[in-house]
Amino acid sequence: MSPPVLPETLVLRFRDLATDPGETIERHHDICAREGRVWWGWWHKAREHVPVGAFAHINERAKAGGLEVYLLNAHERKVHRARLVKIHWKDDLEPFTSPFPWFTPGYYRGRRCKVWFELSKVERDEMSFDPLGELVQVSVPEFFRGDEPPEFARLDGVRLGGADMLDEQNRTIWFVRRPRQGETVRTMEEFIGTGQRRRTSPVGAHEDPSFSRDYFLTRGRRLLWLSDLHFAKGPQRDVHGFAYQGEDTAYQFNLHQEIERVLDDHKVLLDVEGVLISGDITWKADPEEFREARTFIREIIAKTGKTDQAARVALCPGNHDVRFSDAPWRKDQPIEVASDTARQAFAQFYQTLFELEPNRHLSMGRRFLLGGAVPVEIICLNSSVLQQEAGVFQGHGFIGEDQLRHAAREAGWDRGRDNADAESPRAVRIAMVHHHLLPVIHQLVPERGGGHGYSTPLDAERLATWIVEHRVDLVLHGHMHEPFCVELHRGTTVDAPRDSWHTFTVVGLGSTGVSREHRLSGTPNLAATLQFNSKSVKVEMYEIVASGPVRRKHAEFDVPIQRKV
Incomplete structure (x- = not known):
């Protein structure tokens, strides 16, 4: 039995919901530039769970000088580079406030999150999505409460595709890796429209698309x-x-x-x-x-x-x-x-x-x-x-x-x-x-x-x-x-x-x-x-x-x- 394929880095999804457009990156960048560190909270979705094994593996990779991760603004379809020092969570996996509140933007300084990402760099400038498009997704079943949804499990080994395709997946973290030498990599486009999600109505065609x-x-x-x-x-x-x-x-x-x-x-x-x-x-x-x-x-x-x-x-x-x-x-x-x-x-x-x-x-x-x-x-x-x-x-x-x-x-x-x-x-x-x-x-x-x-x-x-x-x-x-x-x-x-x-x-x-x-x-x-x-x-x-x-x-x-x- 072959060993499980492990992720090499992360893509963290966010929206400018509590700030004006662009301010999420701006505020985290400013703190990081001033203090050398900033704490990024994980605003998880209901069916998402702390994947202890995957996070522990990522922390090991970050020990030698940090690990490059990516921040995806889902609303504006923009990507920014960041450098991860360590991922923090509690043993009981319960939410907690930022360990260093003064290293956290004020608008969510008191928020309790299940995970905090300690970052040593947040780049203000947008990067091209092309480098991410070469990465492939890694299935991490423990990231979900209950069974991993099949629509995510089937994307294991599939290229990330574009920012708009990622936003459609409606998750907050992607676990990714580079393709292995000689690996046949499937593209996201192969999966568009697959999977039976709708049943056609017996009623005839409609004139009103509403x-x-x-x-x-x-x-x-x-x-x-x-x-x-x-x-x-x-x-x-x-x-x-x-x-x-x-x-x-x-x-x-x-x-x-x-x-x-x-x-x-x-x-x-x-x-x-x-x-x-x-x-x-x-x-x-x-x-x-x-x-x-x-x-x-x-x-x-x-x-x-x-x-x-x-x-x-x-x-x-x-x-x-x-x-x-x-x-x-x-x-x-x-x-x-x-x-x-x-x-x-x-x-x-x-x-x-x-x-x-x-x-x-x-x-x-x-x-x-x-x-x-x-x-x-x-x-x-x-x-x-x-x-x-x-x-x-x-x-x-x-x-x-x-x-x-x-x-x-x-x-x-x-x-x-x-x-x-x-x-x-x-x-x-x-x-x-x-x-x-x-x-x-x-x-x-x-x-x-x-x-x-x-x-x-x-x-x-x-x-x-x-x-x-x-x-x-x-x-x-x-x-x-x-x-x-x-x-x-x-x-x-x-x-x-x-x-x-x-x-x-x-x-x-x-x-x-x-x-x-x-x-x-x-x-x-x-x-x-x-x-x-x-x-x-x-x-x-x-x-x-x-x-x-x-x-x-x-x-x-x-x-x-x-x-x-």
């Missing part, structure tokens, strides 16, 4: 559901109840960090395969707020250890994601569809996130084959179609017949429903919308103007009949910052035969990110997971607290699913 044609094949069976994140900037910064990347606060966690902790505590983090967001991503549709949201979405998916990020996200806009009209309000002016200017920031956010222009409705669809067994189809509807007037026509939802027909057609929900085999299983169908289909709270005192207490969609009844027509199983919403659940059994009309009636469940999450002052009854911030089984969906809502100590499960219930047409 609606997935294929089922996204996953190992786990959970989706993470978030709502009303309300990232806020400027004078309204405190509307968002959590710290942002780079903020030095001892009493607030970053939202994605706290969600990671909660899901990890409840042993569900690694089973999460996608993220659903039911609107109000921002507070006032500011481009800077959407920038925070993009960072958050990338990081929350990365925390689950998953790749193919865009394919794992489904979202809809909320009323806060569409800007108010700048025109003065007039009583005789008809309510109109939101202007291109009002929709611009969300549309740009969508295009950057998905690398795709949104459709005219700002709607989208996703398909998952969860656990390789449960097909799930999700339609995300825009209920903020109408232009809003601050303090006058504000918060009201409307979807529109055109959008409903377009979504059903593009998702394939209007094909073969009446003629399908009644014994054949079908996908679990979910409709996600920002505004609530039914009243969530009540008011004892009438209110003029904004209508925040009674802002169901103006065409809520049409949405309900559409849900029945297309046999939607589960409706998800946000908006009122209050959790909610009801099961409905109804037909499309009052005289519809009872055997044609349909049962579906409506669930509201409350708010994941808004501050205490904007949660009406004091309900905590919530995040939920949806676990899909053959006959039900388990909904688990978890409390998310900015100060970190409370990680209680707020609610848990099963939604029965009729898997027949």
